[in-house]
Amino acid sequence: MxxxxxxxxxxxxxxxxxxxxxxxxxxxxxxxxxxxxxxxxxxxxxxxxxxxxxxxxxxxxxxxxxxxxxxxxxxxxxxxxxxxxxxxxxxxxxxxxxxxxxxxxxxxRSSISTISNIQLFGPGSEAKEQERQKTQQLIDAICESCAAFSKDKTGALIVLERETKLGDIISTGTIINSDPSPELIGNIFFHNAPLHDGALVVRENRLHSAGCFLPLSQNYEISRMLGTRHRAALGVSEVSDAVVVVVSEETGAITVALNGQLNMRLTPAKLKELLQRELIHETEEKKEHNVSKILKRVKK
Structure with missing residues (x-):
């Protein structure tokens, strides 16, 4: 003891x-x-x-x-x-x-991979304002088109590329490389149009490719009420940082897929608010944060 x-x-x-x-x-x-x-x-x-x-x-x-x-x-x-x-x-x-x-x-998709795309001292204020205006024009065109699609119950699938490049998806469609406009988006998704069944991919604020095929989501908990467009939107949002806008052909409901999550039953006003937050405000905050980190390292 x-x-x-x-x-x-x-x-x-x-x-x-x-x-x-x-x-x-x-x-x-x-x-x-x-x-x-x-x-x-x-x-x-x-x-x-x-x-x-x-x-x-x-x-x-x-x-x-x-x-x-x-x-x-x-x-x-x-x-x-x-x-x-x-x-x-x-x-x-x-x-x-x-x-x-x-x-x-x-x-x-970590922030480390985005440093190579950032200029050391960032673009000038004039260039920033021009880029912001182009993004806003894109958002306005998409929201106006989706409002019309929702009213007429026209199916649509729009993928807004961000940091993750979607070259493999773009290659499955037809390159159009055009400035955004509600009329052109309406023609792409017009019923029985050649490209209306696929997805429209937006790159650098331009309508880049239409009729693209997207990977379907592997999430087995998705509601059976959701169709192929929603599953495709969720699938590409699971493997990239893209913002995907969906308009249901059956109900006319507007949905946004982001980071593997669905934001459903959005009004055109809520859609504009979400797109502005993701494409303008959040992007600017990320760029300013990354530039400040690089400047701190340079000073050290």
């Missing part, structure tokens, strides 16, 4: 060990822990928001079953699991392929 006299040296030893461990921590160790914590956080978010959560539960169940077989000496069960487990990594890669692809595409 331990006495009070023997407990004191042990407490002292534990305290000394703790102090030595804390004092031996370097900056690289802190960065290492932060990176690992960030990766774990992202993995937990990925598992929680997708069907990967059910797959993880299955993997844990198999590992638990193997541990029980080892504990109680179930020879046949242990042999079967020992044969299966070495191929587990390959099976997981196949099963998790959509989730892994989504994670890599999200990583590629």
């Amino acid at each position: 331990m006495t009070e006299a023997t407990q004191i040296p042990q407490i002292q030893l534990m305290w000394d060990w703790f102090i030595n461990m804390v004092t031996s921590i370097q900056l690289s160790d802190v960065l290492d822990m932060c990176i690992v914590a960030f990766l774990i956080y992202k993995m937990v978010g990925l598992v929680r928001d997708t069907r990967a959560g059910q797959l993880v539960k299955g993997v844990l169940a198999v590992l638990l079953l193997y541990w029980i077989a080892e504990l109680f000496g179930f020879g046949m069960l242990r042999a079967v699991l020992a044969f299966i487990l070495p191929y587990g990594a390959m099976v997981l890669l196949v099963l998790f392929q959509p989730e892994l692809r989504k994670a890599m595409e999200q990583l590629g």
